[in-house]
Amino acid sequence: MGEHDSTRSNRSGRTGPPGRIYVVAGVAIGFVVLTLSAALLWAGGQQLSTATRDPYAQLRLFGEVFEKVSDDYVDKPDEAKLVHTAIKGMLASLDPHSGYVDGDALRAMVSITRGEIGDVGLEFAELRGALTVVSPIDGTSAARAGVLPGDVIVRIDGVSTQDLMLDEAAERLRGPVNSMVRLTIRRGSDDTSEHISIMRDIVRVKPVRFHLEAGDIGYIRIAQFTEMTASSLREAMAELRGEIPDDAFRGYVLDLRNNPGGYVDQAIKTVNAFVKEGEIVSTRGRAPGSDRRFDAQPGADLSRGAPLVVLINGGTASAAEIVAGALKDLKRATLVGTRSFGKGTVQTTLPLGSGALRLTTARYFTPSGRSIQAEGIEPDKEVLEEVPPALQSQAESAGEASLDRHLANPGGERLHTSQAYVPPDPKDDKQMAAAIELLHGIARSPDSQSPSERQVDGAPVAPL
Secondary structure, three states: OOHHHHHHHOOOOOOHHHHHHHHHHHHHHHHHHHHHHHHHHHHOOOHHHHHHOOOOOOOOOOOHHHHHHHHHHHOOOOOHHHHHHHHHHHOOOOOOEEEEHHHHHHHHHHHHHHHOOOOEEEEEEEEOOOEEEEEOOOOHHHHHHHOOOOEEEEEEEEEEEOOOOHHHHHHHOOOOOOOOEEEEEEOOOOOEEEEEEEOOOOOOOOEEEEEEEEOOOEEEEEEOOOOOHHHHHHHHHHHHHHOOOOOOOOOOEEEEEOOOOOOHHHHHHHOOOOOOOOOOEEEEOOOOOEEEEEEEOOOOOOOOOOOHHHEEOOOOOOHHHHHHHHHHHOOOOEEEOOOOOOOHHHHEEEEEEEEEEEEEEEEOOOOOEEEEEOOOOOOOOOOOOOOOOOHHHHHEEEEEEHHHOOOOOOOOOOOOOOEOOOOOOOOHOOHHHHHHHHHOOOOOOOOOOHHHHHHHHEEEEEOO
């Protein structure tokens, strides 16, 4: 700073010896300031190191810094903004799923659920310092506009996302219904980008869609685990079974591809709709009460033991992974597709002040005791989709292990990418075709053969 100021003085007409004396003096003064600062730090080193071990001393230090900034900064700062920024900065040092939602953002989220404000329908995270799409939500304007998992959002309405926190990016994506937001997307490993204009709309997620497939298979697509998922699933299963005679029904395909998760209780009820007993998921954490086990409730199984194939891919995350992991470990289904995302942590939302704190409090574990975190769920049968050449560089989606500051898996983790592409035309869907082939390949078991003995490609399809 001293050198920069002295250069400006020289450029304003000070030349010759006086200028040189000014530069030398500036350097000398800077040296004295630095020396004094170093001496003070050295003299107080022991005191500072003691303070770093005392959280209350650190809080006092924060209070002193806040007071100095509030009193002496060149312009009067917004004190509420200082506090909120400090809170967000503290949480930003934790894992990518912890954060604080201030009052304005919280009210905006409530307005979205009430249909009072528009959104585009994206799940995104910070990946290697970039705002990256985990999954567009089915039926939303982002999905209709062609946004894909793995897309990097470079700009929102011309504003760079480089220094935006996740909640700030979410705020820029929201706006009046029927208004447009322009995203600059980078797709793949090169530096080329494209612009996508998306109309903000009311986000009405239809969590469950279903239809009869091949005349004898019940196809069920769960897009997200909302408050209505379990009840919608029950209705879907009942209607599908009503359309096919029991002796002709070949089983279910449960499609969880690009499902970003949602309410865990709905995921547990979803598993319970296909199993009679057993552990579904457990959680383990540090706080009292965070170690819990969730078991299947008797009488909740609606599947009648019908064979089951579950479709997963790199966009299958969180609560969707709980479902896939439980059905795999309980040997109730064959998993087809590609490895899932690997988001295996519990977030607890706590109202604080005018906002809410979202804090990671535990890890999820499948019935066999495996942590989902940063590892994901591996399918029994890997099937890759045929990706159009224009999307080849984007077909691989990085998982949780690639996210900045992700929590480690206690059993070890694998840095992986996984295909997250689903063909828009069902006739091109190789994973779906594999699921149908599996279900049609199950030989009708004689009465002497128990359902648990039915095998396809060495993987149990639907044991009771």
